[in-house]
Amino acid sequence: MNPAMSTSTLEIHPSDHAASPEQRAKLMTNPRFGQVFTDHMVVIPYKEGQGWGKGELKAYGPIEMSPASSVLHYGQAIFEGFKAYKQKDGSIASFRPEANARRFATSATRLAMPELPEERFLEAARALITQDQAWVPGAVGESLYMRPLMIGTEPALGVHASNEYLFILMASPSGAYFSGGVKPVTVWISDDYVRAAPGGTGFAKCAGNYAASLVAQSQAKGEGCDQVVWLDAIHREYIEEMGGMNIFFVYQEKGETVVVTPELTGTLLPGITRDSLLQLARELGYRSEERKISVAEWKAAVAEGRMTETFACGTAAVITPVGRVKSRRGEWLVNNGETGPVAAKLRESLLNLQHGLIPDTHGWMKKIVG
Ligand code: PLP
Numbered sequence: 001m002n003p004a005m006s007t008s009t010l011e012i013h014p015s016d017h018a019a020s021p022e023q024r025a026k027l028m029t030n031p032r033f034g035q036v037f038t039d040h041m042v043v044i045p046y047k048e049g050q051g052w053g054k055g056e057l058k059a060y061g062p063i064e065m066s067p068a069s070s071v072l073h074y075g076q077a078i079f080e081g082f083k084a085y086k087q088k089d090g091s092i093a094s095f096r097p098e099a100n101a102r103r104f105a106t107s108a109t110r111l112a113m114p115e116l117p118e119e120r121f122l123e124a125a126r127a128l129i130t131q132d133q134a135w136v137p138g139a140v141g142e143s144l145y146m147r148p149l150m151i152g153t154e155p156a157l158g159v160h161a162s163n164e165y166l167f168i169l170m171a172s173p174s175g176a177y178f179s180g181g182v183k184p185v186t187v188w189i190s191d192d193y194v195r196a197a198p199g200g201t202g203f204a205k206c207a208g209n210y211a212a213s214l215v216a217q218s219q220a221k222g223e224g225c226d227q228v229v230w231l232d233a234i235h236r237e238y239i240e241e242m243g244g245m246n247i248f249f250v251y252q253e254k255g256e257t258v259v260v261t262p263e264l265t266g267t268l269l270p271g272i273t274r275d276s277l278l279q280l281a282r283e284l285g286y287r288s289e290e291r292k293i294s295v296a297e298w299k300a301a302v303a304e305g306r307m308t309e310t311f312a313c314g315t316a317a318v319i320t321p322v323g324r325v326k327s328r329r330g331e332w333l334v335n336n337g338e339t340g341p342v343a344a345k346l347r348e349s350l351l352n353l354q355h356g357l358i359p360d361t362h363g364w365m366k367k368i369v370g
């Protein structure tokens with residue numbers, strides 16, 4: 001779409017029923033991931049021929065839509081996830097939000113939806129974080145999780161791209177993603193289901209990818225596992241992702257630590273945490289590789305002691321070590337089921353950077369308040 005068609009600036013309508021400081025403090029005590037929402041949200045409508053209209057920051061609450069809205073039938077829905085962190089000096093900064101804005105645009109294009117101009121995405125984020133700054137938790141590892149969403153709202157049952165959309169941005173104070181905190185998870189390699197196939201939507205953050213993953217996730221639970229590991233659709237051999245996270249493998253080769261992650265093939269989500277860790281790993285003196293890695297290699301390299309760690313990464317959970325792998329092809333422990341030093345070091349480095357405890361030499365932190 002033509003960015004010139006988008007009008008700028010948001011109308012700010014503060015909530016008349018915002019939580020009191022006491023209510024907020026109670027809600028922010030150990031919130032489970034994505035269950036508590038701040039006082040406000042941003043909405044921006046889009047109409048074909050008019051482009052993106054005036055946005056509004058208003059009280060968080062239900063939205064009204066027609067039961068014929070195209071998203072409810074044909075699933076035009078994309079989303080993002082990024083975080084705002086309290087900094088050591090009390091200010092608030094968000095981590096690489098423009099990377100999320102760009103990925104949101106890529107997802108939109110894949111789903112035949114209009115791109116929201118990056119500056120409108122960032123303006124919405126700035127406005128909401130500023131308005132709801134009291135909801136940003138302070139401890140290292142805690143943050144305000146920002147959830148942008150775009151849905152097709154045209155009330156029409158013909159199968160075609162919607163001619164109306166709604167962008168919504170909401171925010172949720174967040175502690176640990178997995179209720180057990182940072183402890184290694186047990187994973188189930190899915191031989192029965194695939195997440196994404198070449199030519200499909202694997203690289204896009206669209207709602208349907210997650211709907212399609214749930215049955216595999218529940219199969220993994222049934223096998224006594226926390227998460228599912230996805231294989232490539234063609235060979236059913238190469239590892240792609242873990243649940244809603246990217247995956248890394250740590251090798252010790254001739255005295256050198258090597259971190260390996262599956263290459264981006266179009267079927268993986270190009271994680272922003274993945275990209276950041278590849279850069280941090282090099283700075284910490286590890287060699288990094290993006291390449292294919294098979295289940296057979298995973299199993300053999302662990303058995304031979306060449307692979308010392310496996311971990312997953314994403315915005316929500318940061319880094320989650322993998323302690324045990326189960327599958328129809330066998331079962332094995334990684335690093336004796338414990339968190340390894342490379343996962344711990346990368347997690348600490350990333351969190352320290354996100355909270356302003358070490359210098360941000362990459363320009364990743366965008367100051368929002370203070
Ligand atoms: N893979 C999938 C399928 C995801 O949903 C996510 C989460 O956003 C990731 C990977 C990690 O991406 P990021 O690091 O940008 O959060």
Ligand code: COI
Pocket residue numbers: 081244245313314315316317
């Ligand atoms: C992530 O941020 O790592 C995610 O996978 C987001 C998830 C809640 C969809």
